[in-house]
Amino acid sequence: MIAVDDYSTIGETFFRAAEKYADKSFLAVPANAARAYYPVGEEIAYGEAAKTVRGLMQAYAAAGYGVGHRIALLLENRPEHMLHKLAMNALGICCVPLNPDHRPRELAYVLDHANVDLVVVLASLDAQLHQGMDQAGRSKPLVVLFENFAAGLPPAARKAESIRPDQATAASILYTSGTTGRPKGCVLSHGYELAGGAWYSTRGGLATFGEACERIYNPLPLFHVNASIFSFYCAMLKGNCQVQTDRFQPSRWWTEVYESKASVVHYLGVVVPMLLSQDPHPHERDHCVRFAIGAGVEPQRHRAFEERFGFPLLEIWGMTEMVRAIVDNQLPREVGTRAFGRVTPGVEVRVVDDSDVDVPVGQEGEMIVRHSAATPRKHFFSAYLDDDAATEASWRGGWFHTGDIITRDATGLLRFVDRRKNIIRRSGENIAAAEVEALLQAHPLVAQVAVLAVKDEVREEEVLACVVLKNKPADPAAVARVLFDHCNANLAYYKAPGWLYLTDSIPTTATQKIQKHQIFEPGLDPRTLPGMMDLRALKKRDARPVATQQASAA
Template sequence: MGEGLPPSVYAAFKRTAEAHPQNSFLCVPSRPDRAYAPDGLELSYGAVALIVDDLVTRYRSAGYGLGHRVGLLLEMRPEFLFHYLALNALGCGIVPINPDYRHDEMLYQMQHSEADLVVGVPHRVDDLNAMARDRSEKPLPVFDCTALPEVFPAPQIRAASGSIGHDTECTLLYTSGTTGRPKGCILTNFYALTAGACYRDLGGLLTVRPGEDRFYNPLPLFHMNHAMVTASCAMLTANCLILTERFSPTRWWQEVAQTRATIIHYLGIVPPLLLNQPVTTDEKQHRVRFGLGAGVEPQLHKTFEDRFGFPLVEVWGMTETGRIFSDCHEPREIDTRAFGRPQPGFEAMVAGADGKELPRGQEGELLVRHSAADPRRGFFSGYLKNDKATAEAWAGGWFHTGDVVRQSDSGMLYFVDRMKNIIRRSGENIAAAEIEACLQAHDAVAQVAVLAAPDELREEEVMACIVLMDGHAATADLADQLFAWCFDRLAYFKAPGWLLFVDSLPTTGTQKVQKTQIFKAGEDPRQRPGIYDFRARKKR
């Protein structure tokens, strides 16, 4: 993995464009209510190469090059790839901006990254200009991606000298931390290319066919899964990227069938919502060979595969790692949370609080590295302007993921939970994910988030926040049924002591629930009107 890779992402794209100019590179499904390409769009590698090279000329003539960064608020539009590749050709880093960001979030990101210019979608240009006016250290030109100037303004600082290669910064991706400001992960060309090569080479059920596959990935382009892993893999294999807006269960099968997708990507929220949709002809007319993702509930895994006719392959990865583990070889363990085994070039260890390896079968933190000789090879280069956090993450020569896992005697790794999602109740460590999986399997539950509520006697108590499926009313009787559902299936202490019905749960752009935003800072969740208290029923 990583051997024989071209020097940059642009070089990989250009090599494919020259060898396979007629192959489809970008596809946008039709959608009449969309502001751009309402009838859909399909662009070949050759056609995109002409657009990209025109942008290269324009950026180069303005003086952009090594050391510069450009913010991109381009949602899921093809323009994101146009500017990404053009800037990469010159050695510039891109700073993808979450389109859901508000003023202060964008301001922090553009200040921290010291971006030299921003390109955005038309309906956010005013917001970007307002943000740019508040950035005090230097001017920040903002441009509408549909109305670019003939000549870009020159950056204030000249480009650095040197050649573009594997170590050149490619992307600065900001993680959505649960405390403090997001950290900027510096990702190089080698990181991006290695991520794509890892996907390309997984094999088994995840065998990618050069020039034949079409990736339908609803995850945003400011996420490593799409921009780094999937896009790089597509370019390395002369395959097509399908660009759709964020996941929609009602549009999913129509778009998958229309775009002739052969590979889909998913998050845990996708399978239950698709299973809850009525049967349609589109769901039977797809060409999908496999789905790649993380977080499918074990209780739903086989049900999904039986209904829709293709395997969902669980993987694990992080922005910092680039590479992914995968449970892609039969026999898979779909009734568990298995996500793969360590491999050469992506080693793993399950460690205790002291950083030492635990015996097989015990739960501990997942630590990963490339190898003992070169632990950080292909990983992120560090957190921008935060050497302390980088050093802490790499304590002991392993990257500390913050995920609790266990490993079997066969080497298989099983996800347990994020360390911060462990509830400490009367000395018992309870994984929120286990309770969420149990509740998610109930027909009345559309979404669920389990978190720790304060408890004066037990330290913490289990609290479940539940969004109901349409047609189900938030009644005391249903709350009682859901408590009994968990109590009958889990150890008594894992059942929710508190249960609250909510209209919705806050999510990130990648549809991950933001548990820290369910309640306001300082709010006691136990005081919410309508909450149900089942603590007295939690007995052996």
């Protein structure tokens, strides 16, 4: 394994890895005849990658780019994204990945907020980029087409500070999903990114990585911390290969996992029900996968997935601000309880109430974290870009406030409950939206669900479930009653939906995270919408729950 210390930078670390593992596979692309690039697949060795990265460095340096510059990449999930990032980081350039699914207004926001100097863009996305640039105010970056890169870069509009980064130099600015407002730009240093990879590669237990022998299949986007940092640097530091597909597609999953000889796979919660709902596949047990790493598996489906497909789903906790994830990698495990492991040296955790006072063992509270008392912010994000107030607010008291509600038992096992912003406060009871969502999502009629709080004049807030059905219902009211009874039979009466709304779609991000703030127009009272069903009269403490039914109304 390549050693990393507090003075390591991404460029010098990569070139050490390339020298040691020159003939080993570094990046791989599964075959896909329908894809616009590498239809028969591609395999890039460490030595070949190093040669390409050096050529890209020469081009960027010759055009005057270096420390202090920010270059955006709009290259989808192509492996060249990571090769360009390595070349840029080696010169001290900060990489700003752009989401290819963003609309022009969203692109304009990131270009402005990050004050981008240059964009490297695919020709197929150039028109979309320029529509965003037309809406941007502050930033009017230079642009070079990816396909024309070899012909020459437009010279930098301002002089670089140097071409020698250090461990604290910004390597990336990644934007949060913005589920509660405008996204924040997380500034990530060379030290942060390398530490994240080193941490993941050394967790051990069920998440043990060999050297120069693993193939990590990651279907997640490269503008996301998981694929571009967490798994990528884990692979690089141990001479392993990242298998980077263009996106998650259930119909291609097992074929790609089998053909790529993946030994580790990455997932999000949405992957699990989609794979479970598919017909048996010839490769669903005929594969090399030893374990999967991810977050968000619904408790009701966790064991079923492992038993059907033959490998453990190791749940993790991590976030863009702190990617040194806590992982449930040691035996005995608790499958289906939202457990995500125990604390190990390098990350300290407290569970606190609204006043930052530690709560008793077993009680729900916010998870706050730090590296250590001596160096609380070590290996965390550097800051929220141009938002010192938000940065310091998140670090109040010397601990980073995650916004996640968890519990810790007497053995130190941590269990995820919900995001703090997804807690519904009804008549003094805290209701985790995720708990209601997981139960509704498991019902055979339901394709997708989002649960959120809606105003209630008597009880402060009420539970609102927005549901996409698999099939159009013949009798919406009958289906609503079936879903209510399903919740009422399995949850405390107050957790069942007081309002239910059947909709054709629920907005999501490119990583399939539900965008709850986009379901209804700002300022709108959802209760007034046509089709909104009021189920509050059914919520009675002493009412006997109706047995869960398989509805025929769909």
